[in-house]
Amino acid sequence: MKLLFASDSFKGSLTSQKTCELLTKAAFEVFGPCETGGVPVADGGEGTVEAVVEAESGDLMTISVHGPLMEEVAASYGVFGADKAVIEMAAASGLPLVPDELRNPLNTTTYGTGEMILDALERGYKDISIAIGGSATNDGGMGCARALGARFLDREGKELEGFGRDLENVASIDVSGMDPRIREAKITVMCDVTNPLCGKDGATYTFGKQKGATPEIQDRLEKGMCNYRDIIKDTFGIDCDTIKGAGAAGGLGAALRVFFDGEMKSGIETVLDLIHFDERLEGVDLVVTGEGRTDWQSCFGKVMQGVGEHARAKGVPVLGLSGSMGHKAMDICNCGISSLMTSVNAPMQVSEAMERAEELYYEAALRMFRFVKVGMDLR
Numbered sequence: 537m538k539l540l541f542a543s544d545s546f547k548g549s550l551t552s553q554k555t556c557e558l559l560t561k562a563a564f565e566v567f568g569p570c571e572t573g574g575v576p577v578a579d580g581g582e583g584t585v586e587a588v589v590e591a592e593s594g595d596l597m598t599i600s601v602h603g604p605l606m607e608e609v610a611a612s613y614g615v616f617g618a619d620k621a622v623i624e625m626a627a628a629s630g631l632p633l634v635p636d637e638l639r640n641p642l643n644t645t646t647y648g649t650g651e652m653i654l655d656a657l658e659r660g661y662k663d664i665s666i667a668i669g670g671s672a673t674n675d676g677g678m679g680c681a682r683a684l685g686a687r688f689l690d691r692e693g694k695e696l697e698g699f700g701r702d703l704e705n706v707a708s709i710d711v712s713g714m715d716p717r718i719r720e721a722k723i724t725v726m727c728d729v730t731n732p733l734c735g736k737d738g739a740t741y742t743f744g745k746q747k748g749a750t751p752e753i754q755d756r757l758e759k760g761m762c763n764y765r766d767i768i769k770d771t772f773g774i775d776c777d778t779i780k781g782a783g784a785a786g787g788l789g790a791a792l793r794v795f796f797d798g799e800m801k802s803g804i805e806t807v808l809d810l811i812h813f814d815e816r817l818e819g820v821d822l823v824v825t826g827e828g829r830t831d832w833q834s835c836f837g838k839v840m841q842g843v844g845e846h847a848r849a850k851g852v853p854v855l856g857l858s859g860s861m862g863h864k865a866m867d868i869c870n871c872g873i874s875s876l877m878t879s880v881n882a883p884m885q886v887s888e889a890m891e892r893a894e895e896l897y898y899e900a901a902l903r904m905f906r907f908v909k910v911g912m913d914l915r
Contacts, residue, residue, distance in 0.1 A: 539563055540820045540852075541574040542813070544839035545583050546828040546859050549893035552576035552587055558894065559824055559857075562901035566909055575811055577825075579839050580667045580726035580803015588622045589614035591811040597621075599655050601628045601648035604672040609633060613652050621661035622810065625649040625785060626670035629679075631747060634672045639748025641674035641757060642701040646788050650683025653796075657717040665806055666792065667726040668785040672747055674700045674740055674757050676733070676764045677791020685714035686795055700786070703760025706767050711795060723798035726806045728837035731783035733776035733790045734762050739783035747786070761787060768794055804842035813846055822908065823847045823854040824901075825873070831862030835871055844872030855908075857900055859889065877904050 543555040550558075556574025563572055576587040589596055594616025603609040611627040626632075628648030631639070649666075656664055673679070678688050679698035687710040688696045696702040732738050740749070740758040749757060764787070765776050774794050776782040781800045782790035792798035808814070817823070825843040827834065834840050840856055847854045848871075856868060856876040868876060879900040880889050889896065 537567060537822070538571040538820050539573070540816060540823045541572065542577045542823060542825050542839075542843050543857070544577055544579065544827040546893060547582075549828070549859070549890045550897060552578070552583070553590060554894065555826065555897065558898045559901050562898055562905055566902060566905035573816065575813070575816060577811070577839050577843065578807055579837060579842070580728060580806060581669045582624070582626065584667045584726070584803070584807060585612065585614040585622050585624050585627070588807060588810050589616060592616040597655070597659070599652070601651040602645075603633045603648055604629050604644035605634060605638065606645060606647065609648065611648060611652055613656065615656070615659070615661055619661050620663045620665075620810070621656040622665045622667070623649070623652050623656065624667045624670075625788060626667075628652055629673050630670045631672040632670075634748075639672070640753065641672070641744055641747045641749050641786060642753055643699055644673045644747070645675050645679030645697070645699045646671070646673045646677055646785070646791075647679035647683050647698055649788070650680035653680070653718070654684055654715065657715065657721060662721045664721055665724040665726060665810065666798070667803060668788050668792070669803075671785035671788065673788065674744055674747060674749070674761075674786035676703055676739075676761060676787035677785075677789070677795070678702065678706075678764075680788060681714070681791045681795045684718050686711050687713065700757055700760070703757065703764045706764050709767060709771050714795065718796050721796075723792060723796045724806055725781070725789060725792045725798040725800050726803040727781040727784045727789055727800050728803050729784050730780040732779070733765050733782040733787055734758065735777065737783075738777075739787045742783065743786065802837050802842075804837055804839055808842055808846060813843070814850065817847060817850045817852055820852050823852055824857055824904075825854055826857040828859040829862055830856065830858040830860070830865040830868055830876060832864035832867055834865070834868050840868055840873060841871040844868065848872030855904060857897070857904055859893070
């Protein structure tokens with residue numbers, strides 16, 4: 537029997553790698569000697585770089601870049617293979633980098649994300665995947681593009697810095713000095729939202745509040761974003777409100793598409809491609825996946841959905857082992873998951889479940905594999 541383990545991390549308690557270790561130990565106890573394999577998985581959000589680097593035996597590159605407030609921060613991205621790099625924009629431009637009292641998207645920039653892309657290009661990496669969740673920014677991606685040589689000018693021809701507050705002052709865009717290597721690179725944008733750049737469902741009104749924008753700040757940013765959208769349309773003939781995901785990460789999605797010719801792609805699909813997941817399914821009899829909490833959202837671009845659907849296409853059954861189940865959790869069974877179990881075995885506080893995560897997960901894995909063994913004996 538050949539088993540493959542591919543779970544998301546259980547945030548705050550179990551890493552993806554630890555779930556693989558515990559499942560392997562439980563499988564050996566129940567089945568005796570059997571062939572097992574584990575691969576860390578993420579959905580394009582937090583932990584994506586670490587998962588891909590570990591799965592592909594890559595390396596982490598840590599560099600000094602400018603954070604959301606243009607402060608100096610250390611940011612890491614992953615490299616593997618001959619020319620592949622994977623970047624999380626949140627490492628340089630993420631919300632956790634901004635203290636609560638300073639959160640205001642008028643004053644944040646994606647410049648550091650552009651510096652990470654530039655560093656990867658300078659090291660010869662031409663196939664770059666960028667996860668764009670968790671941003672502190674609403675600058676339309678101007679900062680990112682500026683780091684690679686794009687210039688955003690006001691009505692007097694003065695170059696703007698690329699903060700959210702600069703959107704309303706953009707009068708022209710000059711890309712003649714942009715690093716030519718970005719046009720030669722393959723840019724994949726890991727994005728699971730479909731929000732346009734502007735409007736009630738756009739970057740500002742959908743995500744601005746969580747980044748510290750008051751209603752008044754949102755109105756100002758939206759006015760600026762509409763101005764930015766119109767300048768892009770007049771200059772490049774591209775209407776960002778027709779691009780699904782343009783509003784992601786405060787408009788970074790728009791910049792990566794317009795200035796870098798990036799391709800928008802599901803985060804989990806990108807990760808599964810990067811780690812060659814379909815190839816890992818060859819000869820596998822059973823897959824085990826899971827996440828910290830399974831609910832209705834798990835069917836929309838999350839790890840369990842991606843793993844389940846890819847395994848189903850190969851005719852491989854999948855079991856889910858998660859920390860807990862929420863509203864409509866069993867909808868995941870429509871995505872190739874045969875059944876779902878939880879690690880929590882009695883009523884308890886979340887803090888206790890987190891503290892006992894390894895113990896509870898291992899015991900649940902034993903229960904799950906014993907059920908599987910009964911099925912094998914019946915057959």
